[in-house]
Amino acid sequence: MGCNSCSTGKDGQPKGCKNNGTCGTDSCNKLTVFDWLSNMNLPNGEEPFDWVEVRYKNGRKHYYKNTENLTLNIGDVVATQAQYGHDVGTVTLTGELVRVQMKRKKVPFNGDEVLKIYRKASQKDIDIWVSAREKEEKMKVKARQFAIDLNLKMKISDIEYQGDASKATFYYTAEERVDFRELIKIFAREFKTRIEMKQVGFRQEAARLGGIGSCGRELCCSTWLTDFRSVSTSAARYQQLSLNPQKLAGQCGKLKCCLNYELDTYLEAINEFPKTDIKLETQKGLAVCQKTDIFKGIMWYAYEGEWANWFKITKDQAKEIIAQNKKNKKVASLEEFSADVVEEEHTKTNFENVVGQDSLTRFDSKKPKKRRNNKRRKSRNKRRKPQNKKNNEK
Structure with missing residues (x-):
């Protein structure tokens, strides 16, 4: 499904970028993995890996087995196995790199929990999928109001419909345990579908919703960061940053994940210094x-x-x-x-004009010079001349 800026075509592909670009409105390429094995051929006798990676709304990904031997490429919309009915998602990775990703994330290759791909999504599947996605925003407004009416200390951050519109998953965040049994009854009566409540952390909420960080780029957790490591205030102390919670906290309200990026380099450099507690x-x-x-x-x-x-x-x-x-x-x-420590003098770099000795302000409009009135000058001179003659006669 395309984002809000490029919309969706009849075949489920984005109209604007056609799954080739990156935009910041609804994550066409959120958490995308670059397939660096795509231009390499398999050895003779080796069969291609029959698992694919499928992405759903807001970066949610799962791995499915291609039991029907379908010819799948990145960007294809497929109908996948779900607990009840089927779901609809987009293929984001195929080939041997899927094996590498599954080993890294410790996804089992065999067992009862193996999910399958049913077929490539038909036009009917896509229509139901798109119509269900269009209901999510209105449902979220109503769901939040219902939670407020019941005085529940929770925040419903996102809603995701299953591809066949048979189930709606409500993602929420809460500081404490929440009894939402009455809320589920209201949701089922109002929305007339199967309801699933799923609690996520504040970092996971920011990753799902996305946004722009203080650095001016999209959030790392919503674009490429897949694991959330704990960040402590000692990371800021080692980097000699001011302990200002407004600057150190991200959109999730927790310490920024980027505080860990250069921490190892700082720790190696600090080891070369004597301990600060030594007098x-x-x-x-x-x-x-x-x-x-x-x-x-x-x-x-x-x-x-x-x-x-x-x-x-x-x-x-x-x-x-x-x-x-x-x-x-x-x-x-x-x-x-x-006294032996000499401060480094910052040498000023003299930039030369390689184009010529033209001034940068040569195109600026100059202020017109004030023209003196010649008539007034002549009249003043005539008045002064007779006075000079009288002074000479005296």
């Missing part, structure tokens, strides 16, 4: 670490009782002082070490 012993007094600059390899120390005066030394100098302290030797003061 430097000098003849002038004990010095305590106040700040470190991982990129420049510089540390700032201040004497106890003189917290306003910071002295900048390199990490190698700090290690040298600590080594001398272990030998029961004290350096004279931090001033002699901080």
